[in-house]
Amino acid sequence: MLRSGRFTVCNSEDLENGSAICVRAGGHLIALFRAGEQIFALDDTCSHAQASLSEGDIDINCMTVSCPLHGAIFDLGSGEALSSPATSPVKSYAAEETGTEIVVTIP
């Protein structure tokens, strides 16, 4: 069952700079990304087909992730699809680091 709220999803040390992990928050599968001091949270499943964006290649300079299956590029902040074959965005969520933990808000 999907729920909304604020969810502590992992410890800060679980998410290294330039990397991603897949977590669950309120029943949603969320891809968490770290680019320096910034944390981003997107739906983990690509909007094109069944692929996990947390397994994609991250570009921390462009703040993007490319899907591991067909290579569509998504904006880490907005979830916007920036290249084909994806044409729809993935949902983005607010994520923050609170002390030693990372919290995701599902509206």
Ligand code: FES
């Ligand atoms: S599954 Fe992601 S681009 Fe096709």
